[in-house]
Amino acid sequence: MGSSSATAIRILYRLALTFLLCAGRIESFTFQAEASHRRSCSVAPLLGQDNAFSREGISRREAGRVAVGGVIATVGVLTSTPVYADEGYRQAKRPFAYRVDSTQPPTLIPINNAQNEMKILQELGKGLGTKKEAIVNDSINLNNILNKAVFGTIDAISSLTQGGDGKIISGPGFASFVCLGLPMDASPADVGLAKDLIDPMLRSRSMGGETSLGLSFCPLSTQASLDSYISTGDLATLVSFLKDKGVSETTIDLYRPLLEYSHAKSLKLLALLPEQEDIRIARTKGLQYVDPDRRTSYVVDPNGFIALSQQPRFRVYADRSLLKDYEPMNNDDSAGLFFAERILVHETAAGVVAQYAVQRPDSLVILVAPTRDLRFLQGINGRIPRLCAFLNPEVNKVTDNAVTTILLNPSAKETLSKTNYLRLEIGTGPETLDYQSKVADYLWFSFMPKVNMIPRLMNG
Secondary structure, three states: OHHHHHHHHHHHHHHHHHHHHHOOOHHHHHHHHHHHHHHHHOOHHHHOOOOOOOOOOOOHHHHHHHHHHHHHHHHHHHOOOOOOHHHOOOOOOOOOEEEEEOOOOOEEEEEOOHHHHHHHHHHHHOOOOOOOOOOOOOOOOOOOHHHHHHHOOOOOOOOOOOOOOOOOOOOOOOEEEEEEEEOOOOOHHHHHHHHHHHHHHHHOOOOOOOEEEEEEEEEHHHHHHHHHHHHHOOHHHHHHHHHHOOOOHHHHHHHHHHHHHHHHOOOEEEEEEOOHHHHHHHHHOOHHHOOHHHHHHHOOOHHHHHHHOOOHHHHHHHHHOHHHHOOOOOOOOOHHHHHHHHHHHHHHHHHHHHHHHHOOOOEEEEEEEEHHHOHHHOOHHHHHHHHHHHHOOOOOOOOHHHEEEEEEOOOOOOOOOOOOOOOOEEOOOOOOHHHOEEOOOEEEOOOOOOHHHOOOEOOO
């Protein structure tokens, strides 16, 4: 037992020497390796000075300690930071933000520090959007070092913060959108995180483009009151009007910081929700019973609205995501009526932000909505490019890359996972793989997420 443990230690030691010799660090390594090896995995005190690896002088428990100590010593050398076996468990620090890369299946790339987080938010504020293709990483790591040495380096390098193909798109027909998804049981911490993300975007805006904030809980009829509040600051009047239109006092109190922030920054607010009465009719009777005039204002592209529901990718989304939230309200309720309600809400919100954007080149629209209306990129967010193309067909430049989706403090439950891990995609079967959709572009937390929440972490 002792002989095999010693052999394992020597093999690890020689592998570490070989690795760092290739990197040109042999001189500094020799001193660190010898010092760290003596401190962390010296077995002479266990076995006696004459024969450190004799079978008679070591027990099975001690042999295990020797093997573990050798691994720890080697890791400490490789990272140029001594690690001692007797220091005990120390919780690793995990990032607060993650890019959901468009690999198949999707993987998570950690945003490792506040500087990188700020850079991403500033780039979003400048209108770069988020590239939807998979990222090619040219950095050297233990997984690809042999490929680098044998086959040479990879030519294609993509940055985490580049939008589209890395070129800044601007001018007539272009706008960008950032969709912030909050939990259904959102807390003040979730709204505070939304405000913290919005602020760097606003500060990075140039003087040329207009900016607005869409609120998914405000019926369209409250638009005039929102405009008045931004100019006068009369919050009491706005609160009273919102209550009259069916917005609960709990919701108003929750989003009060965003309302006050918008007034302080003179940030235009957009009402995105159909009238409560029309939502109720769609849910209890169907879309065909909604008032025709108001339905026309909700659905500005009726042909595209109907065609979307027939597309295979949307069918996968409807089956794997949208209908998962269905809970019968009574015996007369049905999944079909729930479907009608949700697509009316999604189409209305997307139509409002698209109509605002096509009239204002280089504008930025940030909208706040529940996670369930944004996850897997086929809700409100997925409809925006189609509507921009319909409203501005001649010069439209809005593509999927112009729409960025960030889920704030997501939970496994809200991503429809049946485990503790967040679910990153829908469409994993052989028949649906071509229509796979990732959960969002970014996951952003106001707290350090638990390690059993974060699946398929790359370079972590």
